[in-house]
Structures are given as C-alpha cells and as structure tokens.
Amino acid sequence: MTAHFAVFGHPVAHSLSPRIHELFAAQCNIALAYSTTDTSTRGFKDSFETFIALGGVGANVTAPDKAAAFEFCTRHTHRALRAKSVNTLFQRNGEWQGDTTDGSGLLRDLRERLAVDLHDARVLLIGAGGAANAVAPALLDAGVSQLMVANRTRARAYDLIDALADENRTRACTIEELPSQGMFDLVVFAAAPADSAQCDAWPISMVSEGTTFIDLNYGARALPTLTWAAKAGVTRLSDGLGMLVEQAADSFEIWHGVRPETADVYAALR
Numbered sequence: 001m002t003a004h005f006a007v008f009g010h011p012v013a014h015s016l017s018p019r020i021h022e023l024f025a026a027q028c029n030i031a032l033a034y035s036t037t038d039t040s041t042r043g044f045k046d047s048f049e050t051f052i053a054l055g056g057v058g059a060n061v062t063a064p065d066k067a068a069a070f071e072f073c074t075r076h077t078h079r080a081l082r083a084k085s086v087n088t089l090f091q092r093n094g095e096w097q098g099d100t101t102d103g104s105g106l107l108r109d110l111r112e113r114l115a116v117d118l119h120d121a122r123v124l125l126i127g128a129g130g131a132a133n134a135v136a137p138a139l140l141d142a143g144v145s146q147l148m149v150a151n152r153t154r155a156r157a158y159d160l161i162d163a164l165a166d167e168n169r170t171r172a173c174t175i176e177e178l179p180s181q182g183m184f185d186l187v188v189f190a191a192a193p194a195d196s197a198q199c200d201a202w203p204i205s206m207v208s209e210g211t212t213f214i215d216l217n218y219g220a221r222a223l224p225t226l227t228w229a230a231k232a233g234v235t236r237l238s239d240g241l242g243m244l245v246e247q248a249a250d251s252f253e254i255w256h257g258v259r260p261e262t263a264d265v266y267a268a269l270r
Helices: 017-028 044-052 065-073 076-084 100-111 130-141 154-163 175-180 193-201 218-231 241-256 262-270
Strands: 005-007 033-039 059-063 087-094 095-099 122-126 146-150 171-174 186-189 212-215 236-238
Touching: 005 017, 005 044, 017 033, 017 241, 017 262, 033 044, 044 059, 044 065, 059 065, 059 241, 065 095, 076 095, 076 100, 076 130, 076 218, 087 241, 100 130, 100 175, 100 212, 100 241, 122 130, 130 146, 130 154, 146 154, 146 175, 154 171, 171 175, 175 193, 186 218, 212 218, 218 236, 241 262
Parallel strands: 005 033, 005 059, 122 146, 122 186, 146 171, 186 212, 212 236
Antiparallel strands: 059 087, 087 095
16 A cells, blocks of 8 residues: 655745655655645645545645644654654654654754764854754753854744753854854854854854764755855855655654665765
C-alpha cells in the first residue's frame, strides 16, 4: 500500500521535498506518494484536516506554518517544545504528534558536510522568526560559547533569547548594532529571502576568512547573502540545501524507522 505524505506552507511550488523523499523511498524500497499543499488560501489547519480525511499519514511543514503545526499537535517531542516549532507531523496511538528536525538537520550539515567545529564557537544568528526559533536551541546544545541574535527589531530578538532561557550564552542586537559586535566563527542567515537586501548594511568586520557562512534558504534565494559573504572574504559558505536534505532524512526516519543515506541525494540536487 502506498503511504501519502505532503509538505504544507506558502509558497511551496518550488519545494524540493517531494523529489528528496522520492529519492529516499527508492533507496529504501518504500512505496510512498509525496505532494505539496499551499496553505495561503485555506490556512494550515483546514488544509491539513483535509489531507487527513483523504488518507494522509505524515507531513512536513515549512514557513509560515510551523507555529500553526505546533498548535495542531496534541503531543510534542522535547525539541519541538523547546523550539515551539513543528516541521514534522506523525501519528502515534491515534494522536498527531509533532517534532522539529530543522536543528538536527542544520547541525549534521555543518559538522559532516562543512566540517564545522561548533564547540566554543561564537555564532551570529540573523533573523528571529520561525526558522531562527527552530534552529537556535540546537546551536546552544552543540556547545557554542555565544549565540548572538540580530534582527531588524530589537523586541523580536529579545523574545527569542528570552525563550531560550540561557542568559550566560545568548545576546541580542539590531542589524544596525552589528558593527560593534565583533567577529563571529559562524554566521547563520535564518531570515526570509526578502530580508537579504539588508546584507548591504552588514559590517565586513563580523566575518573573517575563517568564518563559516550559511544561508538557510537555498538556490537562487540564497545568492544575495552568499555573494556578500564571498566579497567579504569568507571561503567556507553554503546555502541551506544540505540542511534541507538532512532534516528530510530525519523526518523520513521518524515515519519509516530507517534513516536514508544523504550524500547521493544531495549530489543529485546540487
């Protein structure tokens, strides 16, 4: 029997998730169908309930619906509770449960694909929305020495670090205050593609040749920030494709009990 899965959000027409899960399924000899559902008209809850009624058994969620997915679930994993975000929905004992694999996917990409040592690293997280909330707890768990959250509005940045409840290692600032914050070992751009225009205001002093720069968007959506980083002298930089593939593999394991190999899938999409 073919199991049905989907990714929910807006926009999702560009999503690589169906292709990724098709490649994973072929690798693991699992029959599945994976589609996209745009929630811009009906919202997440109504769209997902229709999916369930049609026999859907699991789902991924992207922006802007991760908070709505969190609210929909009756149970959550520990990491989903910390992030207040859900990107993976699954059924256990008749209940819809939620997990977030964004943080684990980012860490695996940084460590295994980009060879980044996060222990005692000074990290700049640009953005304080859903993507930033999803990955921030995982960065702290990786043993970074400091996590600086920079956002256009100070209040949103402080909301995030307050939620993290780690006052010794978290700081917040506005984009305008970045010139006084020094250099970072890792810069993670976790804002929407539309916010990449702000990179013209970033100080070159926040990076060095040894800095790793990653934009959680992928493909053409990441070009403005990656171009800025390259011009600033950063040599280790990446878009979010690796994270996307790794978080998808974690979701696949939740649904099917086996974690697929990711190297060939990443290469096929790159």
